[in-house]
Each structure stands twice: as C-alpha cells, then as structure tokens.
Amino acid sequence: MxxxxxxxxxxxxxxxxxxxxxxxxxxxxxxxxxxxxxxxxxxxxxxxxxxxxxxxxxxxxxxxxxxxxxxxxxxxxxxxxxxxxxxxxxxxxxxxxxxxxxxxxxxxxxxxxxxxxxxxxxxxxxxxxxxxxxxxxxxxxxxxxxxxxxxxxxxxxxxxxxxxxxxxxxxxxxxxxxxxxxxxMMTIPPMLTAYQGFDALFHAVESVINKYENPMGEMFALKAIEYIAKYLPTAVKDGSNEEARSYVALANTLAGFFMMCTSEHSMEHALSAYHHSLPHGAGLIMISLAYHDHFVKTSACDEQYIKMAKAMGKHHAKDAGDFIDALAQLQKDCSVDQLKMSDYGIKQEELDKYAVNARESMGRLFACDPVSLSDEDVVKIYQKSYR
Structure with missing residues (x-):
C-alpha cells in the first residue's frame, strides 16, 4: 500500500x-x-x-x-x-x-x-x-x-x-x-456542457493513471468517471434534465477532490496558450484518443485502464484497449468526435512548437506520467490527433 x-x-x-x-x-x-x-x-x-x-x-x-x-x-x-x-x-x-x-x-x-x-x-x-x-x-x-x-x-x-x-x-x-x-448550470449550451464534462473526465482519468495515484484519489476518480460516462450524454442532449446536471456537477467536484494531472493537460495548455478561442475541454478531447492509446500500447497501466473501462459501463472489460473504445463511444454520444484543431487556427507544421511549449510551461506534469514521454512521442500524439 x-x-x-x-x-x-x-x-x-x-x-x-x-x-x-x-x-x-x-x-x-x-x-x-x-x-x-x-x-x-x-x-x-x-x-x-x-x-x-x-x-x-x-x-x-x-x-x-x-x-x-x-x-x-x-x-x-x-x-x-x-x-x-x-x-x-x-x-x-x-x-x-x-x-x-x-x-x-x-x-x-x-x-x-x-x-x-x-x-x-x-x-x-x-x-x-x-x-x-x-x-x-x-x-x-x-x-x-x-x-x-x-x-x-x-x-x-x-x-x-x-x-x-x-x-x-x-x-x-x-x-x-x-x-x-x-x-x-441549467443554461449551459450543449457543446460547452460537453467540453466541461470531458475536462472533468480527464482530471479523473489522469489521476488514475498518474504514477502518484493512491486509493483515496482512485476512489473519487472512478466514481467521477462512472457518473460522467452515465450522465454527460443526457446533460448534453437535454440540458433541462436536473438529474443529469446534478450527477455531472457531483462528478466534477469529486474529480477535483484529488486532481493529479499528467502531461495530457500540459499538451492541451500549450495549444490554448497560443489559440485563446480553443476551449480547454475541446483541446483535451482532440488529443485524448491518441494520448491514451500511446499509454495503452506501453502496457504500463493496464489495470488502471481496465478499471476505468468498467466504470464507463464496460463491466466485462479485460483489456486496456476497452477504455479507448469506451472513450471513443462517449465522444460520439456527446457529439464531439469530429472536432478539428485546424478550426482553431492550429497548423500541422507548427506542432513541434506546441511540444516544446508544453514541456517548458508545465513540464512538471510530465513527471506524473506512467512512463516517460519523449518530445518525439508528444509530436506524434499531436500528429495523430490533427485534423
């Protein structure tokens, strides 16, 4: 322990x-x-x-x-x-x-x-x-x-x-x-509801895969992930649904109780530092599948990804990749699966710049990753995410 x-x-x-x-x-x-x-x-x-x-x-x-x-x-x-x-x-x-x-x-x-x-x-x-x-x-x-x-x-x-x-x-x-x-929170427009909900989700997800995670933090994070996966699609589709709004609000606060972010947040902050119109949650959504797929392929935290897949409704999950499937489905269910970096003025030829900025501005979060990310890894994640 x-x-x-x-x-x-x-x-x-x-x-x-x-x-x-x-x-x-x-x-x-x-x-x-x-x-x-x-x-x-x-x-x-x-x-x-x-x-x-x-x-x-x-x-x-x-x-x-x-x-x-x-x-x-x-x-x-x-x-x-x-x-x-x-x-x-x-x-x-x-x-x-x-x-x-x-x-x-x-x-x-x-x-x-x-x-x-x-x-x-x-x-x-x-x-x-x-x-x-x-x-x-x-x-x-x-x-x-x-x-x-x-x-x-x-x-x-x-x-x-x-x-x-x-x-x-x-x-x-x-x-x-x-x-x-x-x-x-009842008047928040659908897309902002989605962006904010995914921000809370990734606070929790990053806290679970974080190499400094602990049982107390995991308890809060997994419950936050469960509530967001279950209720965020409803809150996006019907903002007047009080039950969905309440559970997403609770999930957000639970995720805040123990927030240990990884380099995923550093990488997004680098994007929105240059492009102020990019909502933080939208930027996280854009890079999330490639980011977490990278760690799934390292097999560095399979157990954590399986736990999160189960929290997201894949109760019989046995593989870390089940989390990627659940995440992709949640993005579709919330209508945020087609976001494009290019719509916010981000250019593919400038991705190296964001990788440098991510490490210079919030490099300490890279120390929380389950395995080390190189600058080359960061650029590859951006490239895979780019549209």
Missing amino acids: KKFQYYIPTRILFGKGALDGLHKQALPGKKALIVISSGKSTKANGYLARVEEQLEKAGCEHVLFDKILPNPVLRHVMEGGALAKETGCDFVVGLGGGSSMDAAKAIAVMATNPGDYWDYNGGKTGKGLPLVCDPLPIVAITTTAGTGSEADAATVTTKEETNEKCGYVNEKLYPAISVVDPDL
Missing part, C-alpha cells in the same frame, strides 16, 4: 438551491471582490444578482471585477489584485466557470503580495518564489461542471507575452467555502 496524504479544508455546499443558503455560512470577511467573466451570462441569468443578495444578507459589502477571459490572463490578475487592495476587500468570490474561479485565486494572491504574479508562478519565465503573505480567503461559486476549481488549490493563468499557460498550486488557495448548485 502506498503512503499518501489527503487534505481538503473546503466546506462544500452541494445541491439544488444551495446558493440560497450561502448567507447562513460564516463568510471569511466583510467586503468581497466578486470576480466574474467578461461575458454576459452571469449577469443575464441573474446569478450575479443572487450572489450580491446573499452577501448583503450576510452583512457583506461587495465590489465587482468583470473582465475575466475564457483563458485568464496575467494582466487581469494584476488589475483585479490592485482593485481588491484599493477598495479594502478582505475576501474574494469567484463566480462562474473555471476561468472565474481560477482568476479569483490568482487575484487573491496579488491582493496581499508585492511584485508580479509571475514572481510566484513557475513556467519558463516564472521565478517560483514563496508567497510573502497569505492570499485573501476565497469563496468559489461554480456555474459549470468542468474544472473542479471549487475543490482544489490550483489555478491556471496565461502570460500572453510569452504564451505561457501555467498552473500554480498552493494549499492556501483552497476555497474556504464552495457552492455547487446544479440550478446554476
């Missing part, structure tokens, strides 16, 4: 109508910076107004920062951190999808620390310095089921000048409170 540690200090409010009880919680401050995306849905669907009402019921003031892009960028992290300082905010609320929650975490860092966020980040040009001060406390309210950011201590930000899309992990970034209310 492997030795392991497990730690998550986040109080999670899960279930239909959970947002309505936020004001009853012991919020971690008296003035919140609410971080949302630059899009219209958070306001148009009434989610922002509902959160503001909850804060006011709890006796909290609030300030809005509404500039976050689908892939959060460094300049907005710095701007949001400065706004939090200037207005005297003592906690941060991330309201929206993974981009808003991730940005809220990074902003919480810069609201209390000097210098530039990249001083503390890793990647090619990051300095990796320790934080001078603890970040502001965070409340995460997720309106999507994809990133698991409401349950983990990680955040991803892009430095546009150098095309670095890098993760940063610090246990001080676990949200104090997270709200997972499926009612906030």
Whole structure:
C-alpha cells in the first residue's frame, strides 16, 4: 500500500438551491471582490444578482471585477489584485466557470503580495518564489461542471507575452467555502456542457493513471468517471434534465477532490496558450484518443485502464484497449468526435512548437506520467490527433 496524504479544508455546499443558503455560512470577511467573466451570462441569468443578495444578507459589502477571459490572463490578475487592495476587500468570490474561479485565486494572491504574479508562478519565465503573505480567503461559486476549481488549490493563468499557460498550486488557495448548485448550470449550451464534462473526465482519468495515484484519489476518480460516462450524454442532449446536471456537477467536484494531472493537460495548455478561442475541454478531447492509446500500447497501466473501462459501463472489460473504445463511444454520444484543431487556427507544421511549449510551461506534469514521454512521442500524439 502506498503512503499518501489527503487534505481538503473546503466546506462544500452541494445541491439544488444551495446558493440560497450561502448567507447562513460564516463568510471569511466583510467586503468581497466578486470576480466574474467578461461575458454576459452571469449577469443575464441573474446569478450575479443572487450572489450580491446573499452577501448583503450576510452583512457583506461587495465590489465587482468583470473582465475575466475564457483563458485568464496575467494582466487581469494584476488589475483585479490592485482593485481588491484599493477598495479594502478582505475576501474574494469567484463566480462562474473555471476561468472565474481560477482568476479569483490568482487575484487573491496579488491582493496581499508585492511584485508580479509571475514572481510566484513557475513556467519558463516564472521565478517560483514563496508567497510573502497569505492570499485573501476565497469563496468559489461554480456555474459549470468542468474544472473542479471549487475543490482544489490550483489555478491556471496565461502570460500572453510569452504564451505561457501555467498552473500554480498552493494549499492556501483552497476555497474556504464552495457552492455547487446544479440550478446554476441549467443554461449551459450543449457543446460547452460537453467540453466541461470531458475536462472533468480527464482530471479523473489522469489521476488514475498518474504514477502518484493512491486509493483515496482512485476512489473519487472512478466514481467521477462512472457518473460522467452515465450522465454527460443526457446533460448534453437535454440540458433541462436536473438529474443529469446534478450527477455531472457531483462528478466534477469529486474529480477535483484529488486532481493529479499528467502531461495530457500540459499538451492541451500549450495549444490554448497560443489559440485563446480553443476551449480547454475541446483541446483535451482532440488529443485524448491518441494520448491514451500511446499509454495503452506501453502496457504500463493496464489495470488502471481496465478499471476505468468498467466504470464507463464496460463491466466485462479485460483489456486496456476497452477504455479507448469506451472513450471513443462517449465522444460520439456527446457529439464531439469530429472536432478539428485546424478550426482553431492550429497548423500541422507548427506542432513541434506546441511540444516544446508544453514541456517548458508545465513540464512538471510530465513527471506524473506512467512512463516517460519523449518530445518525439508528444509530436506524434499531436500528429495523430490533427485534423
């Protein structure tokens, strides 16, 4: 039995109508910076107004920062951190999808620390310095089921000048409170539902094949895989199905409880670092079959792939390749089996560039792979995935 540690200090409010009880919680401050995306849905669907009402019921003031892009960028992290300082905010609320929650975490860092966020980040040009001060406390309210950011201590930000899309992990970034209310997810369009669901799926899959996996993490991951395989196709086809939305939301949070990503995420981040219109989940879908087929052929983690195939409904699976079949079928069932890199401006002759970027920006995830991937292997996976 492997030795392991497990730690998550986040109080999670899960279930239909959970947002309505936020004001009853012991919020971690008296003035919140609410971080949302630059899009219209958070306001148009009434989610922002509902959160503001909850804060006011709890006796909290609030300030809005509404500039976050689908892939959060460094300049907005710095701007949001400065706004939090200037207005005297003592906690941060991330309201929206993974981009808003991730940005809220990074902003919480810069609201209390000097210098530039990249001083503390890793990647090619990051300095990796320790934080001078603890970040502001965070409340995460997720309106999507994809990133698991409401349950983990990680955040991803892009430095546009150098095309670095890098993760940063610090246990001080676990949200104090997270709200997972499926009612906030009912309006997500079908394709975004699929992209987000597959993002959660690959968080779980990568955690199972990860060479640092452990029984606790595997327990959460396999249950997440089971729920996504069973309920995501329904959520994509009928977004008003409350049962399907609830189980996909739960799967996403379960995947976030133990998220140990492999180089699959590094490889996708390299693509969307250059092509900001590429949804993270879509990029993962594009490379996933070739990526996992590579590891299946190494026979390095056959047992793990068989377990995941069974979780996806192939109850009599005996071969690691059964997982590839189940994954391909799930992509068809969710109508995402025909995605093309070329539709997002990715050129086949530039694939070497992404392979270099993947290792330079998030090379530490390659150390989690069940067997080592060479640069040549990475390029071959891109090539097999390219359309």
